[in-house]
Amino acid sequence: MSQLFKGMEQIEEARQEMAGESFMAGLFLGNPDLNLLFPPDESxxxxxxxxxxxxxxxxxxxxxxxxxxxxxxxxIPEHVLKGLLELGAFGMKIPKEYGGLGFSYTNYGRVLMLIASWSNILALTVAVPQSIGIAMPILLFGNEKQKKAFLPRVARKEISAFALTEPDTGSDAANIQTNAVLNALGTHFVVNGEKLWCTNG
Ligand SMILES: Cc1cc2nc3c(=O)[nH]c(=O)nc-3n(C[C@H](O)[C@H](O)[C@H](O)COP(=O)(O)OP(=O)(O)OC[C@H]3O[C@@H](n4cnc5c(N)ncnc54)[C@H](O)[C@@H]3O)c2cc1C
Known part of the structure; x- marks a missing residue:
């Protein structure tokens, strides 16, 4: 089993540390807590x-x-992507100081619901770069220089990609073989590996 799915232990560990109740877990067990569905307070x-x-x-x-x-x-036609980028729809979760709209999650969800009611695939195209694209990792873990360099780009100009999948790794993300090693001078990371199926990549 450990050979087949090396990430299982990490997943189990993360489950132990879960911060709150899970609506989806309740649904799976046939006993969903409907109180969790109510939206948070909003001004x-x-x-x-x-x-x-x-x-x-x-x-x-x-x-x-x-x-x-x-x-x-x-x-999806170019003019549609360009128009949505100009409207800031790809930077809804990015703070205003980095060129985004600085929306709450509730407003982010509202906008995605609206787009999905018109074109489901367009809503996915707008949502995916904002969930697994580079904005969130940079917001959470990047330094100020990286935030200033990359966040305005993905908020208004370019759509970022996500490179998880490798020839021998898909669901089992902990088995990724690609590595990033700091060079001898300590100036750059050298990335080695093979990736595939990078949407927008
Ligand atoms: C439309 C589309 C867009 C994509 N875009 C991207 C992208 O932008 N960037 C990127 O990196 N990747 C992308 N992918 C790849 C996607 O992330 C992988 O396909 C996914 O992670 C699954 O990996 P895999 O295909 O290797 O399948 P595998 O992980 O080999 O899984 C094969 C099957 O085995 C099942 N399985 C796997 N492990 C277990 C287990 N432990 N227990 C029970 N069942 C199991 C799976 O459910 C599945 O049915 C995209 C895929 C699609 C279809």
Whole structure:
């Protein structure tokens, strides 16, 4: 088993440290705690920010996005991505000081619900870089220089990618073979490995 799935121990450890109740775990066990579904408290100001931004997005979707065309051509047109980048939709969770919109998670969810009601794949395209793209790791672990260099780029200009999968590693993320080693001068990390299936990569 340990050979098949080397990350299992880490997953079990993380489960022990879980901070709160899990709605999904309850659902799986047939006893969901519906109290966990209620949204967190939200100020009127936050609500208004979300409402106004949703109006802008709705207008954009109606005028610029043909969901059937996206399915037909199996591609999201460049002008749609560019328009959403300009509206800041790819930087909803990035603080304003780094070029993002600095939204609460509630507003972030509101906007994604709206986009998904128009085109599900477009909502995924907007959501994925903001969940597994580079913004969150840099916000959580980056230094100030990295934040200033990368966050404005992914908030308004470029869509970031995520490179987990390797020829021999998928679900078992702890088995990743790629490594980053600091060079002898201590100036750069040398990254060695093989990656595949990087969406937007
Ligand atoms: C549309 C799409 C976009 C993608 N974009 C990216 C991307 O941007 N970046 C990136 O890095 N990767 C990307 N991937 C790859 C994706 O992350 C991997 O496919 C995923 O992690 C699963 O890995 P795998 O394909 O190697 O399958 P495996 O991990 O080999 O799994 C194969 C099967 O075995 C099952 N399985 C695995 N382990 C266990 C276990 N311990 N117990 C029971 N069952 C198990 C799985 O559920 C699955 O059914 C993308 C994939 C798709 C389909």
């Amino acid at each position: 009127d100001e936050e609500k208004q920010i979300g409402k106004e931004y949703c109006q802008k997005i709705e207008e954009f979707l109606k005028q610029q996005v043909d969901p059937d065309d996206i399915e037909r051509i199996a591609k």
